[in-house]
Amino acid sequence: MMLFSNQPGDEGLPGDERARVMAAVMTTTLMGVFDGTMINIALPSMANAMQVSANVAVWFANGYLLSAAMTLAIFAALAARIGYRRVFLAGLTTFTLTSLGCALAKTPEVLIGMRILQGIGGAATLSIAPAILRSVFPGRLLGRILGLHALLIASSTAIAPVLGGTILDTLSWQWLFAINIIPGSIALLLAWRALPRKAAVDSAPFDTMGAVLSAALLGSTIMTANSFQHVLQSAGQESVTWALIAMVSAIAFIWHIRRSRAPLLPPVMFKNSRFTLAALTSLASFVSQGITFVALPFLFQSVYGYSPVVSALLFTPWPIGIVLIAPHAGRWADTLSAPLISTIGLIIFVVGLVLLATLPSSPSAWNICLRSLVCGVGFGCFQSPNNREMLSNVARENASYASGVLSIVRTFGQCLGAAVVGVLLTVAAAPEHQTLDEQTVHLALWIAVIASTGSVLFSLSRLRPAVRAAA
Incomplete structure (x- = not known):
C-alpha cells in the first residue's frame, strides 16, 4: 500500500x-467520536434506568x-512541551478506564463524573491525532492520510446513531461504554509500541494562566450554546450570564x-x-x-x-458519499x-443542502437518500483538503497547536449548529406552536x-493567495 511504502528522502517513520x-x-479517534455522539440516542433509556429527570440525563x-x-487547547499546548507520546498514552488510558467506569456506574453522580473524566481523556487524544499523523507520515502523503482521518470522523458521526440504536435494541445502555474496552486496550498496546519517543518541540514553560482562560x-461558550434553548424562559438570563463570561474570557485570553x-x-x-481562512x-x-444532523x-x-x-x-448515504470521495480528495x-478542491467540495455541499431544504411534503426514501448522498460527496471532497491546508501552513513545531485548533473549530461548529436548532425548536414548542411543524x-x-x-465565501477568498503561493 502506498501509504506505507518508503521513498528516498521521506521524513517520519518507516x-x-x-x-x-x-x-x-x-481506533482511538473512532472510539472518541462514537462516544461523543451515539450516547444522545440512549439518554431516554438511561434516564428511565436511573430514575432521573431529562435535565439530569442530558449531563450524561x-x-x-x-x-x-x-x-482541547490545553492538551495541544501540553503535547508540544512534553511530547505527543505521553499525552496520547495518558489520554487513551484515561478514556479506556473511564469507559469501564461508565459501564459499571450505579448512580447518576458517578456516571456524570466518569463522563467528565472520559471527555478529558478523549480531548487528550483527539486534539493531537492529526499532529501525530503529520509527524509520522512524509509530507507527500499528508493529504491522503488526513483524508482517511477526516473520512473516519465524518463517517463515525453519521453512523454512531445507527450503532447506538442497534445496541439499545439488543443490549443495555451499559454496552455503549463497555464496547470501548477491548479496542481501547488494543490501541493502547499499539501506541505504546509504535509512537516515537521524540523530544518536546517547545521548551518554554507551560502557560498556566492561558490554560485557565482558555x-x-x-467552557462558557459551550454553556452559552446549550442554554440557548432556554432563551424564551426567564428572559434568557442563563444565556446572557454565560455569554458575558465568554466575552470577558475571550478578551482576557486574547490580551494574554x-x-x-x-x-x-x-x-x-x-x-x-491561509491557516486562518x-x-x-x-x-x-x-x-x-x-444544524443538519440535529434538524433532519x-x-x-x-x-x-x-x-x-x-x-x-x-443518514447512511451521507457517510457513503464521504467514503467514496474523501480518500481521492x-x-x-x-x-x-487544496483550497481549490475544498472549495469545489463546499459548493457541492451547498447544492446538497439546498436539495434537502427543498424536500417535498411526502418524499420517498430514495429521494431523501440521493440528496443526502450529494451532501456526503461534497463534505468528503472539502474536509481533508481543508485539514491539509491548515496543517501544512504552520511550522512543523506548531503542528500540535494547529491540530488543537482543528479539533476546536469542529467541536464548536457542531455545538453552535445544535444551538441554532435548539432555539428554533424552543420557538416551535411555545404555546402558540403546540406541534413541531415542517x-x-x-x-x-x-x-x-x-x-x-459563508464557508464557500471564506474558501473563495483564499484561492488567489494559494495560487500565487503555488506559482
Whole structure:
C-alpha cells in the first residue's frame, strides 16, 4: 500500500511503524467520536434506568462534551512541551478506564463524573491525532492520510446513531461504554509500541494562566450554546450570564496570549492568512453540519413519520458519499491546489443542502437518500483538503497547536449548529406552536445553507493567495 511504502528522502517513520501508529490513532479517534455522539440516542433509556429527570440525563452527554471542549487547547499546548507520546498514552488510558467506569456506574453522580473524566481523556487524544499523523507520515502523503482521518470522523458521526440504536435494541445502555474496552486496550498496546519517543518541540514553560482562560472561554461558550434553548424562559438570563463570561474570557485570553512570551496558542499561526481562512471555513461548514444532523431527525420522525431506526438509516448515504470521495480528495490535495478542491467540495455541499431544504411534503426514501448522498460527496471532497491546508501552513513545531485548533473549530461548529436548532425548536414548542411543524425544520436547513454559503465565501477568498503561493 502506498501509504506505507518508503521513498528516498521521506521524513517520519518507516512504513511498518507508520501502519501501527495509524491503527492506534484511527481506533482511538473512532472510539472518541462514537462516544461523543451515539450516547444522545440512549439518554431516554438511561434516564428511565436511573430514575432521573431529562435535565439530569442530558449531563450524561454534556459532561463529556464540556470537559473535552475545555481541555482541547490545553492538551495541544501540553503535547508540544512534553511530547505527543505521553499525552496520547495518558489520554487513551484515561478514556479506556473511564469507559469501564461508565459501564459499571450505579448512580447518576458517578456516571456524570466518569463522563467528565472520559471527555478529558478523549480531548487528550483527539486534539493531537492529526499532529501525530503529520509527524509520522512524509509530507507527500499528508493529504491522503488526513483524508482517511477526516473520512473516519465524518463517517463515525453519521453512523454512531445507527450503532447506538442497534445496541439499545439488543443490549443495555451499559454496552455503549463497555464496547470501548477491548479496542481501547488494543490501541493502547499499539501506541505504546509504535509512537516515537521524540523530544518536546517547545521548551518554554507551560502557560498556566492561558490554560485557565482558555478553559473558561471554551467552557462558557459551550454553556452559552446549550442554554440557548432556554432563551424564551426567564428572559434568557442563563444565556446572557454565560455569554458575558465568554466575552470577558475571550478578551482576557486574547490580551494574554498577545503579551505572553510563551502563550498557550502562538498568535503567529493566525498571521498566516491561509491557516486562518482554513480555520474559519471549517468552523462555518461544521456549523452547517451541526444544524443538519440535529434538524433532519426531527424532519424524518416528527414530520415524515419514520421510526428512529429508519431515520438513522436515511443518514447512511451521507457517510457513503464521504467514503467514496474523501480518500481521492486527500490524494488530489497532495498534488493539486487544496483550497481549490475544498472549495469545489463546499459548493457541492451547498447544492446538497439546498436539495434537502427543498424536500417535498411526502418524499420517498430514495429521494431523501440521493440528496443526502450529494451532501456526503461534497463534505468528503472539502474536509481533508481543508485539514491539509491548515496543517501544512504552520511550522512543523506548531503542528500540535494547529491540530488543537482543528479539533476546536469542529467541536464548536457542531455545538453552535445544535444551538441554532435548539432555539428554533424552543420557538416551535411555545404555546402558540403546540406541534413541531415542517416549516420550522426547513427553516433550520435554510440556515444551514446560509452557513455553508459563508464557508464557500471564506474558501473563495483564499484561492488567489494559494495560487500565487503555488506559482
